[in-house]
Amino acid sequence: MLVLSRKLNQSIVIGDDVHVVVVAIDRDTVKLGIQAPREIPVHRAEVYEEIRRANRAAVAEDVSPPVASGAPAVPARLKSRRQAPK
Amino acid sequence: MGNAMTEAETKTVALPRFGTIEYREDDMIVFPWGLPGFDHLKSFLVLSLPAQEHLVWLQSMDDVDVALPAADPWLFFPSYNPTLPAFARLSLDLENPEDFTVLGIVVAPGDGSMFMNLMAPVIVNLKSRVARQVALEASGYSVATPIPLIDPATAQAAMAAQAEAPPD
Numbered sequence: 001m002l003v004l005s006r007k008l009n010q011s012i013v014i015g016d017d018v019h020v021v022v023v024a025i026d027r028d029t030v031k032l033g034i035q036a037p038r039e040i041p042v043h044r045a046e047v048y049e050e051i052r053r054a055n056r057a058a059v060a061e062d063v064s065p066p067v068a069s070g071a072p073a074v075p076a077r078l079k080s081r082r083q084a085p086k
Numbered sequence: 087m088g089n090a091m092t093e094a095e096t097k098t099v100a101l102p103r104f105g106t107i108e109y110r111e112d113d114m115i116v117f118p119w120g121l122p123g124f125d126h127l128k129s130f131l132v133l134s135l136p137a138q139e140h141l142v143w144l145q146s147m148d149d150v151d152v153a154l155p156a157a158d159p160w161l162f163f164p165s166y167n168p169t170l171p172a173f174a175r176l177s178l179d180l181e182n183p184e185d186f187t188v189l190g191i192v193v194a195p196g197d198g199s200m201f202m203n204l205m206a207p208v209i210v211n212l213k214s215r216v217a218r219q220v221a222l223e224a225s226g227y228s229v230a231t232p233i234p235l236i237d238p239a240t241a242q243a244a245m246a247a248q249a250e251a252p253p254d
Binding site: 038039040041043044047048050051052053054055056057058059071072073074075076077078079080 | 101104107108109110113122123124131132134135137142143152153154155171172173174176177183184185186187191193195203205206210212219220221223230
C-alpha cells in the first residue's frame with residue numbers, strides 16, 4: 001500500500017480526475033474533501049462492508065427449494081416503476 | 087456452444103433450488119460491477135415462484151448455489167423514496183422512469199422474520215438488462231429494515247383461502 005503524508009489543505013490525485021484534499025484535522029478525525037467525476041461512486045468503506053454482509057445473509061444457508069411443492073419457478077416479468085429518479 | 091442462438095431461443099438450466107428452468111437470453115440481467123459480497127458474479131436470472139407472489143429470486147448463473155430473494159420495496163414500504171445518486175443514473179443510463187425497476191434484497195434469517203435492504207436497492211435498466219446495487223449512503227435507510235409481516239398462522243389461512251377462491 002502506498003502511504004503518503006499530507007498536511008492540512010494538501011491533496012492527492014488518483015488517476016486524472018479524482019482529487020482528495022485534507023479539509024480538517026481534529027484529534028483522531030480527519031475530514032476529507034473528495035472531488036470525483038459524477039459517474040464514480042464514493043462511499044465510506046463501512047457502508048460497502050454492510051451491504052456485503054447483508055447480501056451474504058440474503059443467500060439463505062438452506063439449499064432446499066424455497067417451497068417443497070407447487071408450480072415450478074419461471075423467469076420473472078419485471079415491471080417498471082413510475083417513481084422518477086431525482 | 088457452436089450453434090448461433092437467437093435471443094428468443096429457449097435454453098434450459100438445472101438449478102439446485104429451482105430444478106430445471108427454461109429461460110431466454112433476454113430474461114437475464116447483468117451486474118457489470120458485480121454484487122457486493124459476490125463481486126465475481128455478473129449474470130443473473132430473475133425467477134418468480136407462483137407460490138411466492140411477492141418475491142423474485144436473483145439466481146446467479148455463474149454460481150448456481152447463489153440465489154438472493156428480492157421484492158418490490160413499495161409492496162411493503164409505500165412511502166419508500168430513494169433518491170438515486172448521479173453515478174447510478176449515469177452508469178445505468180436511466181432517462182425515463184419506464185426504463186427501470188427497483189428491487190430490495192430480502193434477508194430471511196429463518197425465524198419467520200424478514201428484512202429488506204432499503205439502503206442499497208438493486209436498480210435494473212429494463213431495456214439494457216443492466217443492473218447495479220446502489221448504496222444510498224446518506225439516505226437514512228437501513229440494510230435490514232424489518233418487513234411488516236402477518237403471523238404464519240394468518241398467512242397460512244390467507245394462502246389456503248386464496249387457493250380455494252375462484253380466479254377473478
